[in-house]
């Protein structure tokens with residue numbers, strides 16, 4: 215008998231290693247990569263490493279409660295699943311496996327428009343969903359996607375605004391990976407016998423946000439805002455929430471780290487709408503830092519894909535439970551009894 219001394223993945227980083235071992239190298243590169251020199255990918259994580267927490271002591275509040283509500287949607291913790299495309303590349307069943315893990319953890323999954331399983335079939339898992347949209351120049355088609363998301367029970371619409379073009383992905387160029395393999399397709403883009411190509415249009419503008427605003431009563435979020443003036447314009451256009459994000463460093467390389475932009479966006483918005491952040495969140499302490507700098511919640515992209523690629527639903531469940539345990543521990547050690555208590559000046563006062 216041989217003794218297996220490997221403990222299995224104990225943190226998100228271990229899951230990345232496990233996923234890399236399992237995935238086709240070109241598919242691993244698609245998930246892991248960023249644009250060009252991947253400086254923004256590195257900057258997102260570095261920004262979290264650079265900020266240090268200042269905990270409070272002797273507050274005696276007992277164990278923290280992690281529950282929260284984000285734009286009317288209750289969640290077991292302030293961690294959402296960021297929208298990521300192509301889950302069937304990571305695991306044969308794809309998005310429904312991810313969605314079941316999100317449902318078991320009680321967290322919100324932002325389903326990607328470019329999913330490899332339709333929004334209706336993802337919703338059939340019973341998960342709490344928001345829907346991510348790349349507005350298409352064909353407004354009638356865009357509207358049909360919004361109606362499908364509403365009918366499927368999605369509770370918010372997340373419009374990605376950092377993609378007036380596709381970022382330059384050089385790992386993809388080297389691997390010759392530019393499209394899904396022939397057995398997979400973007401299920402929401404199917405129309406009769408054919409699958410529509412997604413259009414990332416440089417013509418997208420505030421006028422489109424106005425149109426979407428009048429198209430739906432769902433809470434509307436913009437994903438991919440880094441500039442305080444854009445955050446202010448978003449509020450003026452009736453947007454209900456903002457996701458401070460650089461698309462995980464996959465669009466404009468050398469774009470500023472999300473965490474570094476959060477304070478300026480928070481100041482511009484001044485509490486008028488909730489802020490979310492994604493990019494580089496890998497630890498419970500990262501979540502605390504984002505909360506302290508003004509976020510109501512964070513979203514995680516690649517960590518979920520590493521869990522999915524490693525062990526399907528069970529892998530995503532494990533990643534979410536690791537993040538939950540780490541967040542609970544970090545809040546306790548900061549002297550906080552809940553996510554809402556973490557503020558810049560009082561608790562976990564962040565030193566740059």
Ligand SMILES: Cc1cc2nc3c(=O)[nH]c(=O)nc-3n(C[C@H](O)[C@H](O)[C@H](O)COP(=O)(O)O)c2cc1C
Pocket residue numbers: 244245246258296297298299326327328346374437459460461462463464492493494495513514515516517519
């Ligand atoms: C493989 C992959 C696919 C993605 N697909 C989408 C997408 O379809 N729509 C979108 O708005 N963002 C997409 N994103 C960006 C994520 O929503 C999120 O902004 C980013 O992954 C956060 O950074 P993190 O991976 O460091 O957590 C994708 C990210 C990755 C890694």
Ligand SMILES: CCCCC(=O)C(=O)O
Pocket residue numbers: 299328380412414461464
């Ligand atoms: C056409 C966009 C591809 C999905 C995406 O957003 C990403 O890979 O980052």
